[in-house]
Amino acid sequence: MTLTSPMDTRPADPRPMDPIARQRRRMTAIYGWLLVMPALVLLTLFAFLPTITTLWASFHSRGTARRPSVFNGVENYADLLADPTFWTVIGNNVLYAAVTIPVSIALALLMALWADAKLPARGFVRSAYFTPTVLPMVAAANLWLFFYTPGIGVIDSFTSLFGLPSVNWLGQPQTALGAVMVVTIWKEAGFFMIFYLAALQTIPPDLREAAQVEGASRFTYLRRVLLPLLMPTTAFIFINALINSVKLIDHLFILTKGGPNNATKLALYWIWEMAFSYFDRVHAAAMTALVLLVLAVVAIVQFSVIDKRIHYR
Amino acid sequence: MTSLAGNAAADPAFLRIDRVTRTFDGGGGVNDLSLTIPRGGFTVLLGPSGCGKSTTLRLIAGLETPDSGRIVIDGRDVTALPPSQRGLSIVFQSYALFPHLSVEENIVFGLKVRRIARAERERKLKEALALTGLTGLEARRPAQLSGGQRQRVALARAIVADHPLCLMDEPLSNLDAKLRHSVRQDIRALQRRLGMTVVYVTHDQTEAMGMADQVILMRAGRIEQMGPPATLYETPATAFAAGFLGAPPMTMIPGDLVPLTAPGGSARARLDVGVRGEALKLMPEGEGLLPATVIASEFLGAETFVYLALAGGAQVTARVPGRDERAPGTTLSVSWPEAATHWFDRDSGARISAAAVAPSSAAGAAGPNPSAPVRAAG
Incomplete structure (x- = not known):
């Protein structure tokens, strides 16, 4: 068996080596393998293996004690596409992403610009904006449940002061997804603000003064200087927001459980439901594979197209 | 344009x-x-x-x-x-x-x-x-x-x-x-x-x-x-201006070391004498105004900075054209033309010029400086 270090890029030497040199080289190789071992073991155990078994499962039928699982090609995928719930979930998730991502990014930028200005209570403003991020999503969802509860919730108590009727925000299909989006935006914007705030502080104040002397208005400065310089941050936040729009479903467990009538069912929640409520592991696996595929495509687009148009310092 | x-x-x-x-x-x-x-x-x-x-x-x-x-x-x-x-x-x-x-x-x-x-x-x-x-x-x-x-x-x-x-x-x-x-x-x-x-x-x-x-x-x-x-450069209004312009900065010598008459007959002990490095002349021992000892010298090509210690502990830097071979420890004396002498009040830093004789040494300098002295006296 030949043992070569993962870091070893030298071409193999065809000449026979003397035993001491060979020994030394083997020691280096072992050392290298030991260094990558922890990451390799963890990634294999929790990322590579699950991915492969998921893909494997997605191409096989659901096994029972009597009928063992057999290979059935893309049948699981075909089942998904034929399921109307699939299209509802996809529609929900696309709408969810299309609203929460731009709104939370825009809000984060606004808050960062404000928190970066010379305010009297700047520290307070910053920590106030960041508080939602510190809360666990489950706690945040419970908080919002208290806001949304019809009749006795904060929102209804407030609107009833003006004689408005009680609204069951989470209980009707027309408003449920919107209500869930509000919670997501509230939770995410503060987190993204921190990145913008950090990026803003690396932009030298000279640039603002130079633009000011040239007669640029605040808006021109924002559009021609600040936003282009913040593009790397925006790209990073965008990818994070996109991943979160698929990944972050904790609040659904508290707020709506995907209802009413699938109105707030998102992809990952649906996968969880299929896998652990209905024990339909193979269809959950197929759906997971589709989600992975979409995210992979997005990542490739991000690295190949968007990256080229961004100015990195 | x-x-x-x-x-x-x-x-x-x-x-x-x-x-x-x-x-x-x-x-x-x-x-x-x-x-x-x-x-x-x-x-x-x-x-x-x-x-x-x-x-x-x-x-x-x-x-x-x-x-x-x-x-x-x-x-x-x-x-x-x-x-x-x-x-x-x-x-x-x-x-x-x-x-x-x-x-x-x-x-x-x-x-x-x-x-x-x-x-x-x-x-x-x-x-x-x-x-x-x-x-x-x-x-x-x-x-x-x-x-x-x-x-x-x-x-x-x-x-x-x-x-x-x-x-x-x-x-x-x-x-x-x-x-x-x-x-x-x-x-x-x-x-x-x-x-x-x-x-x-x-x-x-x-x-x-x-x-x-x-x-x-x-x-x-x-x-x-x-x-x-x-x-x-030529008529610094204050000791600070004298020290800030020129390399090396103007040398300051305590007034009581210098056997010259201060303008207006002020007490020399309360004055400093400023001399530009290029005005200082190095002479054999005993011939000049003040005795001095060479501490070190710095050859810069066109000129040499010679660092000297005076008898009273003060240090001066002379700017000598060309190369100067005097070894550290050499004893000699320094002198300078009368016209190259700048008198400054030690407390206020203000220039004392012969033309405008001040009634007391703490008074301000004549000349183009409207806001001196800046340092609080005492």
């Missing part, structure tokens, strides 16, 4: 700062500052760090607002106007180039903001590129330029605006020594050619001496002395 100095005859003072005060919580700033800057001149604000020279520049630019006082540019009170309406451009110490824009876009940024027509923009850009020797680099980003080239982009951006006043905040401090020297001449030539009024901030006295028509030496938020470089 050369029409900048058009209405020059009206008022010789192009820029006037009138009793301006701007203080900061953390210290620094300027205090009751008044100065005038002539049209088409090259004025250098000189001083140690924290003396208020950059604050003065930022006040002129409108990047700071004075607590009190007035700023007048070209007969117009601009105290309350934003920077863009004051008709000036700035070259920042960091150059403040927009890193995501090309050289061309950086230069025409202001023209675009002001919606100058494309043809006009192109013409001015070409002119500025040619003047600064940047032709061919239009498409580069600042990160792809050398320090000297970035500096020239900043200069081109200032030129292209066609403003009569250009403010420069230590524009050479990020360049290496060799480049600094040649860029100094380039900036000076450009300023003469365009007839711009330049206010230039630096802490480097050689820059000030080499470039300025007028030097304004500042210290602790006030003007220490103001005038042409030669005046500041």
Whole structure:
């Protein structure tokens, strides 16, 4: 068996080596393998293996004690596409992403610009904006449940002061997804603000003064200087927001459980439901594979197209 | 572009700062500052760090607002106007180039903001590129330029605006020594050619001496002395001015060591005698005014700095042309011409001149310095 270090890029030497040199080289190789071992073991155990078994499962039928699982090609995928719930979930998730991502990014930028200005209570403003991020999503969802509860919730108590009727925000299909989006935006914007705030502080104040002397208005400065310089941050936040729009479903467990009538069912929640409520592991696996595929495509687009148009310092 | 100095005859003072005060919580700033800057001149604000020279520049630019006082540019009170309406451009110490824009876009940024027509923009850009020797680099980003080239982009951006006043905040401090020297001449030539009024901030006295028509030496938020470089060098108004200009700085010898008559018969013990290094003559022991011992010498090519210890413990630096072979420990004596003697009050630092005899030694100096002495007596 030949043992070569993962870091070893030298071409193999065809000449026979003397035993001491060979020994030394083997020691280096072992050392290298030991260094990558922890990451390799963890990634294999929790990322590579699950991915492969998921893909494997997605191409096989659901096994029972009597009928063992057999290979059935893309049948699981075909089942998904034929399921109307699939299209509802996809529609929900696309709408969810299309609203929460731009709104939370825009809000984060606004808050960062404000928190970066010379305010009297700047520290307070910053920590106030960041508080939602510190809360666990489950706690945040419970908080919002208290806001949304019809009749006795904060929102209804407030609107009833003006004689408005009680609204069951989470209980009707027309408003449920919107209500869930509000919670997501509230939770995410503060987190993204921190990145913008950090990026803003690396932009030298000279640039603002130079633009000011040239007669640029605040808006021109924002559009021609600040936003282009913040593009790397925006790209990073965008990818994070996109991943979160698929990944972050904790609040659904508290707020709506995907209802009413699938109105707030998102992809990952649906996968969880299929896998652990209905024990339909193979269809959950197929759906997971589709989600992975979409995210992979997005990542490739991000690295190949968007990256080229961004100015990195 | 050369029409900048058009209405020059009206008022010789192009820029006037009138009793301006701007203080900061953390210290620094300027205090009751008044100065005038002539049209088409090259004025250098000189001083140690924290003396208020950059604050003065930022006040002129409108990047700071004075607590009190007035700023007048070209007969117009601009105290309350934003920077863009004051008709000036700035070259920042960091150059403040927009890193995501090309050289061309950086230069025409202001023209675009002001919606100058494309043809006009192109013409001015070409002119500025040619003047600064940047032709061919239009498409580069600042990160792809050398320090000297970035500096020239900043200069081109200032030129292209066609403003009569250009403010420069230590524009050479990020360049290496060799480049600094040649860029100094380039900036000076450009300023003469365009007839711009330049206010230039630096802490480097050689820059000030080499470039300025007028030097304004500042210290602790006030003007220490103001005038042409030669005046500041030859008749420094204070001991501080004497020590700040010239390399090596003017040597100070305690007055009681020097067997000369102080002007107006003041007590010598309360005075210092200043002598420029090049005025000091090294003589054989016993022949000169004061006995001295060589401590060390520094050969610089055209001249040699000889460091000497005087009898009373004071140290002086003599500037000897050519090479000097005297070994450390050599005893000799120093002398200097009577005319090269500068008397300063030890407490106030003020110059004591023979012409204007002060009734007491603590009185201020005569001459071009309105605000000295600055140091509190005692």
